[in-house]
Amino acid sequence: MVDLFGDADTLALAGRHRLAAGRFGAGRLDGDALLAHLDDLAATGPTPLGIVLGSGFEDAPDLIARIATRHRLLGASADAVAALKDPIRFASLCERLAIPHPAVTRGAVADPKAWLLKRDGGSGGSHIRAATAAAPPPGAYCQARVRGNAHALAFLADGRDIAAVGVTAQWSDPSRIRPFRYGGAVEQARDATPLLPPALVAAVTRAAAALVSATGLTGLASADILVDGGAWWLMEINPRPGATLDVLDRRPEPLLSAHVAAHLGRLLSVGDVPVDAAAARICYATTDYAPVPPLDWPDHVRDRPRAGSPVARGAPLCTVVATGRDASDARAISQARADRLRARLGSQGVHR
Structure with missing residues (x-):
């Protein structure tokens, strides 16, 4: 495995690991160094089944293409990522398929308060800012603001069709300079009131299927939407396994296995909502x-930083998971656990 963190629980599970250079959310990865790590891992152990990419590649279809020439890629192709993550191409595709999507532009906007500034291929919400009167810098664009609550539909894609996995609700954890920073996600209990009306979920499912058919996307992916009453807007497609794995991977069929199967053309049934x-x-x-x-570390903490490693203020420290009788209960328990963890770390006198 190659990643930017080398967390303690990752190292405990990974047979082999290489630490990539860079900072999460800071832009493009060092392609030459990453390829060297992948080549080294492939050469020094059992023949790998293939490469599953996580976040950080959305603005680098050229790097995805380079990886695919040397290793078997299990998931979205470079062409699919280019079609889905270029904001202008994606907006045009949504318009052609009659999918509701906010307007985008690479030019200056007349009313900056009605627009957001986003980075091409950005993830995690930390890259989103309020627009200004100036034209977006290279590698950025403006997207019209729309109202709504954030949700996502996770799905498996085989390049032609999809199988829905689950619906989650998201929230932000804003900081002073990152007002749209991703905070977390929750999946509703099986017998509780659904997070979204079935008719709306069906509409989003049809939209995701149309985009998969148009782009050839394969593997586990998600459609991020904003919902305002009966109206909804597709904000983006994340063409990879994402952060909601922490709440969705509780089915009888492991989602990574289903991801690989979908890439190979088989849409597996992952099982019912827990x-x-x-x-x-x-x-x-x-x-x-x-x-x-x-x-x-408590069992409910994931992505545990290694003892002795530095974590900068504002950076992700870890992930806290919780279950509950319904979405509100699970979210409240996760907040309480996060608060207790911060207090415990503070009492150790390790901050500066």
Whole structure:
């Protein structure tokens, strides 16, 4: 495995690991260094089944293409990512398919308050800012503001059609300079009131299927939407396994197995929605941890930073998961757990 963090729980599970250079959300990865890591891992152990890409590649279809020439890619192709993550191409595709999507432009806007500034291929919400009167800088664009609550439909795609996996609701955890920073996600319990009306979910499912047919997307992906009453807008397609895995991967069929099968042309049934709700919350560092101390991490904490590693203020510290009788309960429990964790770290005197 190659990633930017080398978290303790990742290292405990990974047979082999290489630490990539860079900072999450800061832009393009070093392609040459990444390819060298992948080549090294492939050459020093059992022959890998293939490469599954996570976040960080949405603005780099050229790098995806380079990886695909040297390793078997299990998931979205470079062409599919280019079609779905170029904001102008994606908006045009949505218009052609009659999918509701906010207007976008690379030019200056007359009323900046009605627009947001976003980075091409950005993820996690930290790249989103209020627009200004100036034209967007290279690699950025303006998107019209629309009202609504954030949700996502996770689905499996085989290049022609999709199989829905689950619906989640998202929330933001804004900071002073990152007002749209991703906070977490929750999946509703099986017998509780659904997060979205079935008719709306069906409409989003049809839209996602149309986009898959048009782009040849394969693997596990998600459609991010904003919902305002009966109206909805498709904000983007994330052409990869995403952050909602922490709440969705509770089915009888592991979602990574279903991802690989979908890429190979088989849409597996992953099973019913679990009986309880689940939430996953990003716990951001409220101060600099230099370094993170040895800690007996609770079982409900994922992405645990290694003891001795630094975590900068505002960076993701870990992920806290929780289950509950319904979505509201699970979300509240995750918040309480995050608060207790921050207090515990603060009492250790490891911040500066």
